[in-house]
Amino acid sequence: MNYKQSYEMWLESDVIDIITKEELKALNNEKEIEDRFYKNLEFGTGGLRGKIAAGTNRMNIYTVGKATQGLAKYLVTNFTNPSIAIAYDSRNMSDVFAETAAKVLAANGVKVYLYESLRPTPMLSFAVRHLGAEAGIVLTASHNPKEYNGYKVYGSDGGQLTDNAANEVLGYINEIDLFTGIKTMNTEDAVKAGLLVYIGEDVDNAYYEKVETVVVNKELVKERASELNIIYTPIHGSGNIPVRAMLKRLGYTNVHIVKEQELPDGNFPTAPYPNPENPQVFELAIEMAKEVGPDLIFGTDPDCDRIGVIVKEDSGEYKVLTGNQVGVLLSEYMLNARKETGVLSTKDTLIKTIVTTEMATRVAEAYDAQIMSVLTGFKYIGEKIEEFEQTGSNNFVLGFEESYGYLSGGFVRDKDAVIAATLIAEMALYYKTKGKNLAQALHDLFEKYGYYKEELVSITMEGKDGQEQIAAMITALRENTPTEVNGVKIATVEDYKLSTRTNVLEGTKEEIKLPKSNVLKFVLEDRSWFVIRPSGTEPKVKIYASVVGKDEVDAAEKSKAFVSNIKQILNVK
Template identity: 60%
Template sequence: MYREKYEYWLNSPYIDEKEKLELKNIDDEREIEDRFYKDLEFGTGGLRGIIGLGTNRMNVYTVGKATEGLSQYLINKYKKDISVAIAYDCRIMSREFAQTAACNLCANGIKVNLFKTLHPTPMLSYAVRTLNCKAGIVITASHNPKQYNGYKVYGEDGGQITDASANEILSSIENIDDFSKIKHIDMKEAENKKLLNMIEDELDTSYIEKVKNLVIRKELVGSHARDLKVIYTPLHGTGNIPVRRTLKELGYENVFVVKEQEKPDGNFPTAAYPNPEDPKVFHLALDMAKNIKPDIIFGTDPDCDRLGVVVKDSHGEYRVLTGNQVGVLLTHYILSSLKEFHKLPENGRIVKTIVTSEMAAAIAKDYDVNVIDVLTGFKYIGEKIKEFEEKGDKKYIFGFEESYGYLAGDFVRDKDAVIASTLVCEMTLYYKMAGKSLYEALMDLYKKYGFYREKLISIELKGKKGHEEIETILHCLRHSMKRTLGNVKIIKKLDYKLSVEKDLVNISEKIIELPKSNVLKFVMEDKSWFVVRPSGTEPKIKIYLSVIGSSSQDSQEKMETFEKNVMNVIRNAN
């Protein structure tokens, strides 16, 4: 099968001759198989893959095919007066893929609003809403290594498309079985036909004004922002201009940027894995910290939707906070501040994912605020905001996921590191004025609510064989899992593929009212839990672990034992 696709590309008049030569020169049969054994999967996250030639790679042909499918979907759904916003990040080929998509849409008579320069993913979400577009595209592979790029699709509400829309678009893409069906005009023709519009700077200004309006303690920030000392790294990505501009306009004068990581660069020369979840990306910032002695260090990933925060602990050592830790700090800060100013809404909701810390629910309970769980992926948080807006019965306050994504406000419908950096600065300033570090504030929360500890283990399983191994592990856990783990009873099994939550103590079942997803969650008698799911964007299986201890040491010991027991089960399942 893969050989047929390979030969089709070699013989197609639509493939560039130089690219055909490149394909002919591949002398590793396994490499040919990996490039052509399947089409790059279009899921709710759109496309993501290694840049290169082949059906299982990111290139102008796979981007063109996906966009043609999206064009047909939009034409069938909306008929006329259709416009799409497109943004792109700093990655290799991002601009070219954005222009390929724009020219395809315009060839189908669809108007395109294209950012002139690289922009953060959340600003694409904002542009879709502000410019009344029917869809949006952003070219990014988020925090993946430099070999990757991706293509994310957004709906007219500014949120990432969810399952139903993704399946409809996929059906349209699958109808395109020949390169001749992919329409294209060049940029000049698109402009002459008034189908291509370059987004003006006014949109940036209006977005930043809305971010600034999210500040809760305006008087505090107005009077003391200059007293906060910050080190910031954009990790060669899109965050440099909007993050610094927002903080500067709010009065944060002492923001020091890591020069070596300031300029956009898709090769990520100082951070092979440009992910603020990885402590190694902060090595240059930590060198700067020796002289600057900042109150806070933070970094944004290449498309500026994730934020990593570094604080000094009680021993004077810098440590990267987890996404869960930043999320619970922000949850507490936002709720306590809104309550103090009598602005806590009735029927307010915090939204988090099923793999995110339950500590947020314990905190929210003290403020009579409910927490809603959604599937992994910020698109599901965005979907809840839309639902609250349409029904009018609940008010969105804050949402976060363990993978360093946070969002306040409702003018963006995806995680937003420009917003998050502004809130983290305000929160750090508040605690500083109270004589407390952010780390001390976190310890206070642990002492009050319990020492929650979470961990993520990702196992890379590449190619066709790896995909089969992942399926085997999930099948075994779904059908052959025992009722105990170590010496602890499993009291609940949640199967999100079958939409069933089983109470193993009372022997009862209830329906899980979330979209179906190949995810399993097991809850233990001692409130620890673990989740197993395949990554939606990488060839990995992900295992999420959570325990609660009476102290930091106790939670660490519990995690070590729990991890050992869970990983034994995973290994035996393969």
Template identity: 55%
Template sequence: MDYRKRYEDWINGENFDDDTKKELIEISNDEKEIEDRFYKDLHFGTGGLRGVIGAGTNRMNKYTVARATKGLANYIIKQNEKEPSVVIAHDSRHFSKEFAREAAGVLLSSGIKVYLFEDLRPTPELSFAVRQTKSAAGIVITASHNPPEYNGYKVYWKDGGQIVSPVAEELMEEINNITDFSEIKCLDGCTLESFDDLHHLGEEMDKIYIDKVKSLSLNPEAIREAADLKIVYTPLHGSGNMPVRRVLKEIGFENVHVVPEQEKPDGSFPTVKYPNPEEVESFNLALGMAKKLDADLILATDPDCDRVGVIVKKDNAGYLKLTGNQTGILLGHYIFDSLKEKGLLREESFMIDTIVTGRMTEKIAKSFGIEVLSTLTGFKYIAQQIKEQEDEGGKHFVFGYEESYGYLAGNFVRDKDAVIASMLISEMAAYYKNKGMTLYDALTKLYEKYGYHMEELISLVLKGKEGAEKIGRIMDKMRNKPPKAVAGLAISEVRDYMIYEGPIKLPKDNVLYFVLEDGSWFAMRPSGTEPKLKIYIGVADSSQGAAENKMKLLIDEIKGFLGAAR
């Protein structure tokens, strides 16, 4: 069906409300906008279903949410589980609560028990609650760190991890089979509280989760000894405010200062361009506050509180924003070293990163005798590997992270967890402060020992159908006619993850990975959640200056390849 036919069906169909029809009629003279809204259905990428809020098949709205949920309900019913249940949570974004209730209604009307969080909660607590309630699945309404016009829908399976193959494909087939919205009950609204199978989650689940997070503390005595450590925290208008502050307070941190302008939930995210802790601009208010307080550490979590960004003090030289890889380096070493020091590091311990994560933490892990596994981009693949490795028996997961500010320790959550990470990062800062060191000092020492590693990400934004086609052409050209050298360095290996078979079994994915003769590397992949082509670059050298020079040469030449390929 072409986009025009879909558009007309929505305007004329009996299943769509007047507000939806009015919104679509208002764009009747904008053919490009109509095409973008209807040329495809939203699909599951690395972060699930995600898109701009609005009417249309390629938008986030109550109809796409209800359709996806009905597909999920049908899929769960086909698994023949006795009394299946689903946990639902949401963040602070526009329509998140409404979409969560919409999903709850569809599930309840399909005969499936629902555990619905009373108010916004962090995504990792949803993952935990799925495992805690022994539910068949979980749903969280969030668009993570995307701009305010976005929302999304992530599905978790019974292990607490986001869905992966083959469940993802089987679920999508069920969703695609739903072509008539009239078969979806509760689409026009229903009273959720009239269903006996609706159960609200609140303080009781919060306490169980927070207690589990606190159990991961490695050096509680360090917190007591560094009572003067000052932390500035911002939830960036999201769901992290209560859980992060609670866990830090309960574990003993007494000098935690929250940015007041960003404390309350607000889906418009009025104080930032993007509610993304990867962006240095999102720290502007927190950094100003930290300078006034002379704070040691600044933390920022994204709206659904699964990612955390970090700024550290550089003695008298101001502050440094850590990259996701640098935080992973510090956190990984702190966890490995603390476990070893306490005699808790098992021979069969393993960590997991992704193929586009920097390679320095791998070096560190191996120096502790820890096995390192690398998965595709997306924390759902890290969660999948945790399950598979533990199912084999005897193996012990100690740490997982990806360069995009996602970290996990412990085995009770199966997604990146900024509540856990915020606690461990704060404890780590206290640990080093007691040694007369900042986190910057600790990072410098690690570079001196393991070599100076540097990573960069180039994001090429290409929107709409035309943009998607350009991304496809670039990938095809780089796949079929890759360069022989970059910046004077020969390409020694090309991994095409559509066909590559590595040490662990990975799903096929549209990723190209190039290894250069000196060990430098770059990788290319279309984003699964945004209209972007992402290019990841990593280098290592004996000094910061040498690494920076090498990186500049690589970036310049890779940008040239991209321009030619378009």
């Protein structure tokens, strides 16, 4: 069936509501019609993500219903009396999509635990494990603009669905007729039948108690938490209540909230791109800082799995730390705190992704700890945590990725900005007792380990044509591998699709024992490296680059030249 036929079927079907049909009839751009209907919204290991609109390639109650019917079939096929937990964030339609999913699952005999109001993604991960559910769903598009929403699916371990399970769910989804194959029941009947139960404060409190256990230097926090002056912004998202609740429980009473960004709002009026990587989202917090004079500023994204940190430089300028920098600071702080409190072990392990800074490797080496690299995506960190628990081989200390995601403790299996907020506050408090702020602490680490600088270049390629261009770009690079960048030889080529690591200089090859992914990584003789990969959640190709300099100026100059040369190789602007 072509896109035009699919479009006409939606207009003619009795299942599609009148408002949706009017939206479709109003479309007068053939390219827009094609993009909405040329394919089904893809269900991958991250679930669904797309713009909120009518069409098979969009987020709406029909595509959510079809995905949920497939998930229900997977659950009833593989488990006896399965149950599932569902959460949603502040995005437009998140509550509607959550209720849609709940009604479909209940109609299929799956018991649903639904949060009674918005909650962060990591609290859903916790709830799945705490309630003994076989799966979980959270309705969120993380840090995307307001036009987007998404549907993330979790397994019984609290981590995002594995590749094999996601493929099985996708198989069931593909069997379903969107117009005739989706079961549903009304909310009242689901509650009466015991198939819909609302999650309340008891699960929240159980989560908060677990978060308290990740505090490393408990005496320091207990005695001096009230001395730390914090500004926090929830950026119109779901972090407002849980982050503040945890800070209060731990004694951080001197907390100031950015009022204009305090309440949930799916239109994100003060932050059109509500991503803590984006300095613009912190403009109001920085204005507030001029009056408050905080020791620490941080903000969480709409589903509160990512956190951004602002520091004040010696020059007086406020600066957003990169995800890599916060990860390195936390790595150093947590390993050092474990050393100071006498619990450091050679089994202690940091887990990062293949696109995350190698500076963390230097930190681990300094404490005789271990470090592991996994594919991009926090589910792979979650899988390692599960492996550690099953085998007892390692102590999980910290997992992090460059995109502002951090985790400690084994009770959540996704990045968690509530946990991160408590650890970052503890770290800032520790350095304050030493007469330093986080900017000064980071400078000390650069002096100790080297001046690492990372860059991320994201190139948006919308629609069908964009997806084809991204695939062609990576294929061309795979088939025509460069030998050098800016006069420095490429030493190693890692191809995660072919699962090979090639030592170019020695002509040897070894197997990469990670899941396959269409990702290429090039490591140069001077320890610089770059990675190219398609985004798993957005219509983008991402280029990651890293250099090591003699000082900050040298690193910045090297990075600028390096990125410029990579763009020339890829023929992109």
